[in-house]
Amino acid sequence: MSGSSRELAHPAPEDFVLTDVLFALSDPARLTIARQLVNGPLEIADCRPADGEIPKSTLSHHLKTLREAGIVCNLPNGRRRYLHLRREELERRFPGLLDAVLGPASAGRRGKPDHSQ
Amino acid sequence: MSGSSRELAHPAPEDFVLTDVLFALSDPARLTIARQLVNGPLEIADCRPADGEIPKSTLSHHLKTLREAGIVCNLPNGRRRYLHLRREELERRFPGLLDAVLGPASAGRRGKPDHSQ
DNA sequence: CCAACTGTTCCAAAATTTTCGAACGGTTGG
DNA sequence: CCAACCGTTCGAAAATTTTGGAACAGTTGG
Numbered sequence: 349m350s351g352s353s354r355e356l357a358h359p360a361p362e363d364f365v366l367t368d369v370l371f372a373l374s375d376p377a378r379l380t381i382a383r384q385l386v387n388g389p390l391e392i393a394d395c396r397p398a399d400g401e402i403p404k405s406t407l408s409h410h411l412k413t414l415r416e417a418g419i420v421c422n423l424p425n426g427r428r429r430y431l432h433l434r435r436e437e438l439e440r441r442f443p444g445l446l447d448a449v450l451g452p453a454s455a456g457r458r459g460k461p462d463h464s465q
Numbered sequence: 466m467s468g469s470s471r472e473l474a475h476p477a478p479e480d481f482v483l484t485d486v487l488f489a490l491s492d493p494a495r496l497t498i499a500r501q502l503v504n505g506p507l508e509i510a511d512c513r514p515a516d517g518e519i520p521k522s523t524l525s526h527h528l529k530t531l532r533e534a535g536i537v538c539n540l541p542n543g544r545r546r547y548l549h550l551r552r553e554e555l556e557r558r559f560p561g562l563l564d565a566v567l568g569p570a571s572a573g574r575r576g577k578p579d580h581s582q
Numbered sequence: 583c584c585a586a587c588t589g590t591t592c593c594a595a596a597a598t599t600t601t602c603g604a605a606c607g608g609t610t611g612g
Numbered sequence: 613c614c615a616a617c618c619g620t621t622c623g624a625a626a627a628t629t630t631t632g633g634a635a636c637a638g639t640t641g642g
Contacts, residue, residue: 354590354638367491370566374488375630392589403632408590410630427588427639444565449487451560471608471620492600509619520602525620527600544609544618584642591636598629605622611615 356415356422361437364418369442372417373449377402378410382419382433386450389432391425473532473539478554481535486559489534490566494519495527499536499550503567506549508542 373379381395392411396402411431414420418438423430438446490496498512509528513519528548531537535555540547555563 356590366566367493367496370487370496371491374484374491376484379484379487404589405591405633406631409632412590413629424589424638427586429589442565443568444561448559448561448565449483473620521619522602522604522621523600526602529620530599541608541619544616546619584640586641587639589637592634594631594633596629596631598627600627601625603623605620607618607620609617611617612613 354424358415358421358434359418361418361434361441364438364441366442368417369419369438369445372413372419375410375413378414379449381410381431382414383450385420385431385433389430392422392429392431395431471541475532475538475551476535478535478551478558481555481558483559485534486536486555486562489530489536492527492530495531496566498527498548499531500567502537502548502550506547509539509546509548512548 373382377397380397384390384395392407395411396407411420411422415422418434418441420431421434423432433446435446490499494514497514501507501512509524512528513524528537528539532539535551535558537548538551540549550563552563
């Protein structure tokens, strides 16, 4: 009845490390995931790019990187999970960072030119 | 006589890729270098951390990563070189990003806790 | 109860990044 | 002119990250 499948560890805001946050967001796939959360929480299955192109273990690893950096919170919800941005906490720790990063729609990919804007 | 040793390639602002910028700044050594440039241009030799702990080829690679991301401009100056932040261009392309990243003095290192602030 | 479902963790291979010695290439002090 | 300098590039080894299949662990619909 209590909503507790497996609670994952989330760092406290004072333990957020700037370079870890930047690193987590420096991957196109992870940045895309973070951008999808701007409009509110999402179930993990709904964070997938297109079809089911990306293996679930790979997605899970990306989510772990985002979670350990303090960017997202991953909460159990029945047999699913909810993912949401830790906006307030990130804003307090690194003012302006999230807005600057998630604002532009130019994710791009390392090594390949980006023409999305 | 003309100040031209070897001109390095610098990307145009419209070619800056956000993930590349974030990646370049996600390394503690590179973030530190970028922070040292906030107060104005520096000769490369003056960007060194402490003594001469870091090999020059390693430093050069970090500078290359920063340069190719569009974060710094590396200009020949006699037999030395000047390094400076591309502030205006970065600000135009990714408003608020540089201020958010270079402002806090919490570089930290991946894996190790940071207590600098 | 239990089969199906969701998503994490384990493990190992592939890819990328980091590091640094050595070689090289302009530039200039003397 | 040329030896010393500064810093980049080359090349290869070490370290880290990325990827994904397989196993595992809650949760719940029927």
